[in-house]
Amino acid sequence: QLLIQDSSDREFSRTIFLVISAALVFYMQAGFAMLCAGAVRKKNVQNTMLKNLLDACGASIAFFAFGYAFAYGDGSNPNSFIGTTNFLLLDVDDYAFFLFQYAFSAASATIVAGTLAERCQMAAYLCYSLMLAGLVYPVVVHAIWSGHGFLSAFSADPFLGTGCLDFAGGGVVHCTGGTTALFATMILGPRRGRFHDEQGRKLDKPKEFPGHSIALQMLGTMTLWFGWYGFNAGSALITNSPEIHNLMAVAAVNTTLSGGMAGLMSLFANYYALERATGEPVFDLVVAMNGSLSGLVAITSGCGMVEPWAAVIIGALAGLLYLFGTNWLIKMRLDDAVDAIPVHMFNGLFGLVAVGLFASPRKLNLAYGKEMPHYGLFYSWYHGHSDAHLLAAQIVGGLFVVGWVLVTMLPFFIWLDWRGWFRSDPLEEIVGLDTSYHGGLILSSEEDVNPEYISR
Amino acid sequence: QLLIQDSSDREFSRTIFLVISAALVFYMQAGFAMLCAGAVRKKNVQNTMLKNLLDACGASIAFFAFGYAFAYGDGSNPNSFIGTTNFLLLDVDDYAFFLFQYAFSAASATIVAGTLAERCQMAAYLCYSLMLAGLVYPVVVHAIWSGHGFLSAFSADPFLGTGCLDFAGGGVVHCTGGTTALFATMILGPRRGRFHDEQGRKLDKPKEFPGHSIALQMLGTMTLWFGWYGFNAGSALITNSPEIHNLMAVAAVNTTLSGGMAGLMSLFANYYALERATGEPVFDLVVAMNGSLSGLVAITSGCGMVEPWAAVIIGALAGLLYLFGTNWLIKMRLDDAVDAIPVHMFNGLFGLVAVGLFASPRKLNLAYGKEMPHYGLFYSWYHGHSDAHLLAAQIVGGLFVVGWVLVTMLPFFIWLDWRGWFRSDPLEEIVGLDTSYHGGLILSSEEDVNPEYISR
């Protein structure tokens, strides 16, 4: 009886903190919004903000109505592809878990908004956002996190004996969102004037579109980092670990170290590369911010499963991968207004793979509350045998996410584009979406002040 | 003895989380500040910010010195109107409860600041803010939330056998603030040029005063939403529920659903209405943001007492009510710089009434830890009898708030206006309050950069 009391008290604290964590993850919406607001041009700020708000609002209703059901509604007759019960939260008891999962789904949808900023029609946005948050994302969740998913570590007979381990959703959330962003920008094309001039001639050097406020971009970065403690550390709360509290601390520390190291690495590597290339190096704040975010994404899959020194290495590699990624995108003339693709897709994938390399037996034990049969390749190498089961499962998990988004979202974007519903028309884009969809640019009202009245 | 240990451990977690919740509610001050900063014209930003800061600072001292005493200081000789002991926190043990209540009082005062922006004297503001946070608001709290209030569900013999149920303060906090804002703007009059031209002729169409930063307004909205998790879910912590943790999760989920639905409803209903009226529909971000906030206000009273589906309905109605409210205000030529009246007053009242309609027996049981004798009208209809006790108590609660503000704040505003202390003089208003009260507009310092030095 003592033990029961005990577990009930833990349940009490666990539920309370899960609500708080969900609130932190929700606040990442503000982070994404500020990141986008800072990164786009003034003429498109309202449009971008509205998409962020719609993600938060729309996902709440969609996830309540059917998204949660698709993800976790296994009922008495589960299948490995999609859930089929618990629509409208019927027969659901763990509301805190729902709330936490909702906040994740909203984050997944919002990742895409930034990439497509400044050139996507409102109606197209509404369609793909609903499809992503309501169907595509829940299926990924079901596959990797539910008790019956075909890649889940929690299923009775996990894939390759281990299942794909994605502690806090680097693959499930970030890679899903980032991959969608990649396909979307492939179909949508770059912003006018980014890679070509008015006559359609290729520019020697892509034109930069500086955002309208670096301060808001910084605020967005720090707010995302803050929310990430809910995202990563909070994910410890929905594990079966007997030491949830210690697991949470490990996840939070790893998150911090990876984000910090990635920011430093991208800043200095970029400085060094510019020095070599042009002789005029600069410390680029935008690179440092996106680098930090890359490190946070890359550690998301493994934050509860790797040692702190591994988090530092993962962060360093994430910072470099971001630099390569953003340059590769420019070379491919794929236009990403907020660099969401290298940050969320490339590093989401890398994070999944990193688990297969760095997951330590000790931390796996802590995270899953049992002896896990397979662990990171480096540890098995060190112990003299090469067990790549986990690495293989992780790679398959990443391929599944990319493939699933490929077969669902890519045709959808092609269809939208074919119907002419995807891209704003050229004039709308030139005047800015705030004018075309929202009844006018909200101008700074400095002009209202007659200068002669101002003494100083 | 086991049970004692157990409850002490829960008390431990409860107190800790109450401090966190209070911090979240406190952070709503930043949300209100950003909302106002974004919505006013640049020439009045400093003035508006200062009022927000003074609310946070002034309420802390006023609530410490006497506000808390008026609200909860019942001592050994309580009365049903006002508290009379515990001034200066003397003999108060539950500091966490005080902190949480302080944050609520500051929120109540801040709601008014936005409405009166751009035209109210500093001295007048200081007076009414002190009166509202220190006296008017605490009396409402005492009536509805204390153990001896005449409308309280916690009194020995509650009104109509049930008392007015206001779970997290949709009536107590939001309606009190919003109603004060209504009376204030009635006496203060609209901003110059809003409804009349320079010669005092009525304009055909009210002039819009676009705010100086839509991005900051968005930040304010998201920050308020974030803080609302402390406001609504945190309110579960001061109930007697045996399952505080589950109650908290319910409150958080309902808050999310109502806010999300209201944002969608107001955005699309406004789009449709503009389509019908002008043929040139736009997606209006400000409407969507205020719509979401309306949904959050409307669910505040009932967040722990209704089912999720009811939260969605309440949200939808809140979004519509906001649209009607804001248009009605314009028709009445009442000028509300941030639409605080439709958001906080109208939806605060609606939220109180909604409890009388939607409160479910099961959730009431969870929230109050006992079988409640009366519940929402729809449930009693469904069970074949029409028990409107709760609905009646809710309506009386709403009327009491409006009436009490009417007899206290309205005469006070009239007196201020009669003395000439309320409204800024016309020149001050034209040059902006930052210049008249704060020694000059803080100009953007772009001008300091000599353009010839800037290469790009």
Place this chain on the structure above:
Amino acid sequence: QLLIQDSSDREFSRTIFLVISAALVFYMQAGFAMLCAGAVRKKNVQNTMLKNLLDACGASIAFFAFGYAFAYGDGSNPNSFIGTTNFLLLDVDDYAFFLFQYAFSAASATIVAGTLAERCQMAAYLCYSLMLAGLVYPVVVHAIWSGHGFLSAFSADPFLGTGCLDFAGGGVVHCTGGTTALFATMILGPRRGRFHDEQGRKLDKPKEFPGHSIALQMLGTMTLWFGWYGFNAGSALITNSPEIHNLMAVAAVNTTLSGGMAGLMSLFANYYALERATGEPVFDLVVAMNGSLSGLVAITSGCGMVEPWAAVIIGALAGLLYLFGTNWLIKMRLDDAVDAIPVHMFNGLFGLVAVGLFASPRKLNLAYGKEMPHYGLFYSWYHGHSDAHLLAAQIVGGLFVVGWVLVTMLPFFIWLDWRGWFRSDPLEEIVGLDTSYHGGLILSSEEDVNPEYISR
């Protein structure tokens, strides 16, 4: 056995909340960033933001690699000056404690960034930041907070029988950062044009450099206040108090009251002083914001050890001290772009001393879980004897911090300056650091919109 279960449950909640508190303290980085972004001129925004981001990133790696070891790595052979084990978190189990301490070290480093804004070379910044967060600050922590520090209350034989009591780091964190800022600005000199004209003639009245956004400054202030609940209340979690939860509530209430009172006091005292001096008083928002922050700093040392009425008095004095401090700095022609010196150094010192005056026996008992032999001078006076042991220990603590920074950072700054690595060259300063170090000012992109396309 019951008791063991119990403590394990408390440990569970304590660890979880420590992670949350660390996240709140981390979010103070966003507060500092916004405060600085708002206070500097547009041409230096990117530079200032980058320094803030580097503090967060750099401190994570430095504190992981050696800072934590210097501060707490006592191992089996401790000394009273510096820790020597636990590098790279080896053999560290309490990850939550590490995370909390990391967030403090990052705060300490960031305090300096604002003061030096707009004129400091990037390389110099990188050097002193690393030295401060990695070496100078950890030594202070070791001296005052570790189990073997020569001033620590937790050592076996504490200094003067009591040790220096610094509950949440008003001396350890804020005074260390603020003092570093003072020495740095002494060596670095004021911004061009602040106290002298182009020809180097002394100006009659120092030139004001208004920041580029008062709204962001306000956001920074509120965000810092919000984070302070993690900073001060969260510090209760690492005490041995048997009633951590009540101690946390006390700390949070005192923090609120001091911050609130200080804001009011500085605002009105400044108004009154201007009235007397010039006859044209203004309500100065920047003064009120920095006043509030001063009150928050001043209560940081004593938040868990004084009664609420004492917190109000400490806040009032902090507000006045800020006003005197900022005017004294101007008189001494020391240029502090964000007033970090009066806020963090002067009030950090004052807060330490205030503990020696106001620490109450009852609260000391609560905070330290035992009868403390010495308490505040006012209480011993009241009881008829004058026990100044605690006051003396506090003063020695303050002198140690100032002296230690003097002997380490001051020579370092002199050396940097002598090598010509400290101060940006005049042209860089005139065009702005964003252009000189970051490849160009990020311009607002309003210009991209051709006005003829905008209908309204």
